[in-house]
Amino acid sequence: MIGLSIIFFSAIIILFTGIQKPEKKSKNLTVFSLLVAALFSLFENLEVINTQTLFAWVPSSMLDFNNFRLSMVALVLFLSAIIIGLMPSSEKKGSDLLGLTLFALCGGIIMLGSNHLVMLFLGIEILSIPLYVLAGSDKKNLFANEAAIKYFLMGAFSTAIFLLGCAFIYGGTGTLIFGEMQLKVGFAAHFGEFPILIKLGVILMSVGMLFKISAVPFHFWSPDVYEGSPNRVTSFMAIIVKICGFVAFAQLMSNFEPMHSWYIKWLIPISGITILLGNIAGMVQKSVKRTLAYSSIAHAGYLILFLLIPYAENAQILFVYSLSYGLSTSVMFYLIDKYSTADNFDFTIFKGIFNSNKLDAMALILAVLSLAGIPATIGFTAKYVLFSKAFEYNQWAVVIGLVGSAISIVYYFKPFKYAFVNENLLTNRESSLFTNILLVLAMLSIVVFGLIPGIIL
Template sequence: MSALIFTIVLGIIVLYLGFLKKKAILAPVAIAGLLIALFLSLKDWGLGSRYFHDMILFDNFSIAFNISMIIVTILIFLFGIDYYRMMGLHVAEQYALMIFALTGAFLMTSYSNLIILFLGIEILSIPLYVLAGGKKASFRSNEASFKYFMLGSFATAIFLFGIALVYGASATFYLPEIKIYIAQFNGHLPPMVMVGLLFILIGVAFKVAAAPFHFWSPDVYEGSPTIVTAFMATVVKTAGFAAFFRLLGMGLLPLPAPLEKALWVMTGLTLLVGNLGALKQTNFKRLLAYSAIAHSGFIMLAMLSQHSSSAKVLLYYTFVYSLATVPLFIIFILVKRASDWQEELVNFRGLFKEKSWIAVCMTILLMSLAGIPPSSGFMAKYQVFVLSISQGNLLISIFAILMAVIGIYYYFFVIREVFTESKQLNPIVVTRLNGALIIVCSLAVLLLGVFVWNLPI
């Protein structure tokens, strides 16, 4: 809880530093504050403290996810030092909004009451609507922001309607009580609860961009400023899945048969749409958006295979995925600057000749996303498949493995472009910090795969 409060205060401090025009110390203050928040979260480990009449429960699950999100946010802020250097105005607001979104993410991992889940989703989303429109003069950014806002609030309305129906039937917002209420029907739920649960699941599935509700994500990822895209692809996705997992584990499982079938179909569709959609992309940000959808499919597979180790696999998968995605966006921005702000895949040509160490790092990161051993992406996928096969979901596992094979094609397409000989327009300029970030993340992705096979929860 102290971490949550501290993060809110940190956001306000950063905002005021912006008013005082102290641009140089913004990022250091934000990063130092996040490190303190990290330490404060660690102190709560194992206590399982409850707040606000059991509306918030900080168990090890939520603390582990909070720590992983804080680490990824620190990486993004380190990237932000270089990214925002050319931007004169409103830098403090960008950092502050990201910190506020992070507090929403904390709520999403630690709720045990539907009210807090709703507040968490909204505290996460509303800053993101603003951040997505961060480039005021660019119409693409406006469009991304408005699309995200409109579809996001539409999904929130559907989600709220689901909560209202469940509340009407069960007279409570508290998840364990809802679980008892659902259990007494033995799988034959009254239609009102069934519709309510379906609407709640639709609302959460929208936030994690699972397949029939993924249409916003490529547009929003492409139009938003790159650092915000990195934030959305990593922290927001992690928070969404933590919330989804907690919702299922704390409240809704065992799901009634029709809903469970719907979730399995959603998983299959997410895998199919993400991987097939990525095949024909020529814009790197859109490619990563579809890759994010595809990874959502794998994570859903782990989430639906109910086992005591599901949470561990989920944490490992999201953390490793985030670690590989953030440096890819850094490399993308470096290449984009060198090629006159073009975002196409062909702009990666000649990268190996220009800066061979970046090309090697990029290969490692993309291999991790594709799931090639010995990278940690392979370990994550391997654990997901082992988990889902051991729970008897053989058909969907085979399907997911096939889709992972398709995934290798488009990741290696990018690698091929990186190693193709060509003349870059301008030399690639790498600041020392960005270079260190890229190398450290690549090493971490490699070493986690070799030495660390799961993270503690």
């Protein structure tokens, strides 16, 4: 809650002080406020500071930041700080874009803390609407325009489907509050058959949420939109939207846990197809950004495996997985942004990176290894704990996950083909010290949590 307030007020300040001015200065302020907010959320989580009296007016049926949610909030804020900190500030654009990013982040936090369908819906929209704008913020670029309109139309469409689901759930349970909903569903479970309204509602709401995390067959927007949007926005979409979306989805589904055996029957196929399609389609891509888009689709598939595990048991694993995915992906997008040119997103952009910039080369290697889930990186830790836990509930889903991981290595290791070529790479910019510190921080986290998983498990 305090993180949300800090982000909202800093967004307002950045918006009004920096409008139409170059965003260089606002960027530092943004990263700073994100880190402060992350710290405060952490403190709130550890009960160093007590905010209960401050936010007593917020009914817990609306927004309830319990321990797990607070740690997710801190994680999301921290990842946003890395994403924004790593990306260069634009010379031309005003700082209103940063303000919008922070507003979107507010939406993400609301999603994480929501305890009410209205709140969840508002969170989704507050997250999405600024993102529609941000996707098209490069106004004179036709690809950005196309990305914006695709994202907007499909997003609005999925929202409509989600809302129909909400209406059915409201009709079926008579409430919009998560806890009460669970009671009603549990009550219905005693009579054997679940009301058709609830079943339809769950399916339709899932469609809306699966769209947000880009699971097959609602993934079509993501490769196109990821490719067309500016890099910073893509990075934000791939990480924050996916994490917030999935956590909100998991919290939503936890209300229907009595129907667990029913809904995993259709979620497992979705997860399997998502993993396979993401990885296989990723294999044939030429553009790095598109490959990462498919990689993030595959990761959505892995995420859905969390729903196999009862909600009470998967919180910690979900945190580790989000951390792993967020760190590695943000480093990858940073490198793509640094080395790609406006018309070249091929894997060849990494040609000779090892020769010209050792730090970036190390970051590339670590991020790729972590995404592929190679041991001694956090990616391995995350996948290991996820698969081993999910294996207790469904073996075949995990087997598909493993097959998918094996396929993914084909495209994750593509940069290596070029990285060690003895050739000097021309970068379009130098990284600042601050950026490099953030990068090293991310790299250290990838390695340390991979080598010593005991810290976070």
